[in-house]
Amino acid sequence: MSSEDTGSDAGRDGRERPPKHGLAGPEPDERPHPKGRRNAQGIRIDPEVEAQHEPRRAVFSALVEDEPGVLSRIAGLISRRQFNIESLTVGPTTVEGHSRITMVVEETEPDIDQIGKQLGKLKPVITVGELDADAVRTELVLLKVEGSEPDKVHAITDMYDGQTLDAGAETITVQLTGDEQEIDDAIDAFRQFGIIEIARTGYTALARGNQATAPGEKPGTADEPTRPTNTQ
């Protein structure tokens, strides 16, 4: 409809009324509008300080109550909020009924912040935090390769401080540990033999030295927090 045929109309009470369908007032383009903008993360764009939010890798460690469905709650949260998860490991801790989950994600800074906060809201999550870059971290891989050149396979396994777990006429299975780069290098080195299968665990990690792995933990004691300390 054009503005002509929606002109003002006297109402039942004789008052001047707006168009039949719609409201009166300056049109959108007649209104002043600030030049400022926000970026996709809702941060005001300031050329001086605006940070580029490139995805980066973050390792989270969480202490959780070992109750049924805890893994599915965490996996469900990650998937429904569309966070990009690289690996997740889980195992018992020094306290009965607690598990430690180590999770590697690749996300932008604001999303990494969200992952930690959203995980922290889950009832079975006792405490969760991102590990520092210097945290001790390692991954385990099982490699099954063709067994036609056992001597060479053993030599490469030794070179990467690995162990042979199974050796037969057809296949050899070795175990290697290390950081992601070491594992990647080793896998490349084993390709010459023909890799049949690979199983990788993804990172598991602990904070270095006396630092707490997850907020509120007390390194050097067997105690673990049963509730998080308030942090802001």
Next chain:
Amino acid sequence: MSKQARTPEEEADPESEVDPGAAAEFTPATTGSESVIHALENAGVEAAFGVQGGAIMPVYDALYHSDIRHVTMAHEQGAAHAADAFGVVRNEPGVCLATSGPGATNLVTGIADANMDSDGMLALTGQVPSDMVGSDAFQETDTTGVTAPLTKHNYFADDPDSVGDTVGEALALAGEGRPGPTLVDLPKDITLGETDTEPGPAEPPETTRPQYVADEANVEVAADVIESADRPLLLFGGGVIKADATDEARSFARELGIPVVTTMPGIGSFPEDDDLCLSWAGMHGTGYANMAITHTDLLIAVGTRFDDRLTGGVDTFAPEAEVIHVDIDPAEISKNVYADYPLIGDAGTVLDQLDGAIDEAPDADEWREQCGTWKDEYPMDYATPDDEPLKPQFVVEVLDEATADDTIVTTGVGQHQMWASQYWTYTEPRTWVSSHGLGTMGYGLPAAIGARIAADDDQEVVCIDGDGSFLMTIQSLSVAVREELDITVAVLNNEYIGMVRQWQDAFFEGRRMAAEYNWCPEFDMLAEAFGARGWRVDDYDEVTDTVAEALAYDGPSVIDFHIDPAENVYPMVPSGGANGKFALTEDQL
């Protein structure tokens, strides 16, 4: 529940929850079910909404001897919405019950609705016996699996001795901090199972305790920023009402002379007839609220999650403003809009902290004047030509004028909801009961039932509904008749699923696919068939008298207002658009 939970210390006295009068006729629990009901009674639950069914029968059997008022609903979705609305009006978690399988899945929409609006609610669902779980038994559904993404937490009860404590914990969790729905799935062998254990005091889990008091250093910084702001604007969200912080919010705004915009769930946190109030902002918010958001240099947001229907495109949202964000949920900080000054804590507590830290009100005379100018420039007004069908806005205004300030309005979702929020002047918290985040058509009527039971007897409850929404949960009318509930339903009937029709006309070149509802029944006659009173109104002259008659009738009544089918909702910020560029007519979209 959250209003009592201002500080962790204050909630440490569970004794105060126990009704001393109940001790005389107290019979110890002998089954899991009785323990469940005792847990509800201990927590002071007065009403529950539900539908019977095989797996929940033991719980209902235990309700037989309880003083809890059970409202038998006609459909589980209605039970969830009624419990939700009961909780909104009482500011404590509402309780709903359903059986396993379809009973539980029918609750899901209502649970999701409560989750999106942070409404405290406890859902109790029956489940097949433990040893049959996983066998695809009759009426078996993985209820905890289905509802995990929609609840704060859910529980699968596995022991008659602890099931009462589990229910108590779930109820306490639902109301703690940022409220939300919780669910306890109750296998039949657990509820039938013998126990001699009474549930203890209901406490939320150790791992979920929120922070109530904001970091004092951060408060000081935020206070300085407020003092020096030129164009400060308060944005009150639903969290202000849920935190029972409307008194603090009102005195904060008035003492400092800061204009107020609310979100839709925040309607009622600040009186809309106050000079400082610019009503609510967002897609169909007032032009002046959206202008204020667009031009503020300091947005003080309290208890809001910056939903996309509020912000429009984030890139153009409050583009000049620094943001102070007060919220009890740390995960809302910088989730959608970056918070320059985050203050994590309870809304009332943090507003008091801020108030104490501010020495001088900001110098905002010019800004207040500017906001007043926008009110004059973009009035919420409408034409009422006699030769055209009834305007819905007129109906809403007549209803508002005919009722007291504390009248509770419930709505469905769509055009009628927008008119009900735009043309009714809300002045009190918990008088606006609607479905915001999930946008659940059909919320209005069952919500009116829950609100009626929660409200004071002298409070009116009006459901402003659309023809499409009304049809979705119309079976609830039988409940209102049976329970003799005094509610007035005003159907703004345009024989369209109107908001869709509006969008089709604006964005789909008028192809009104599946939006015409000209097969609607005669709602006035249908109401009479249900045993309610019914009227049909087509003309302006009949509106006021019919409204008076319906309000005076002590029972459920339905007025079918046949309104102008061409009427659209304005202002409108197109999806993802800039708030300040709201359209006033269709050709501006």
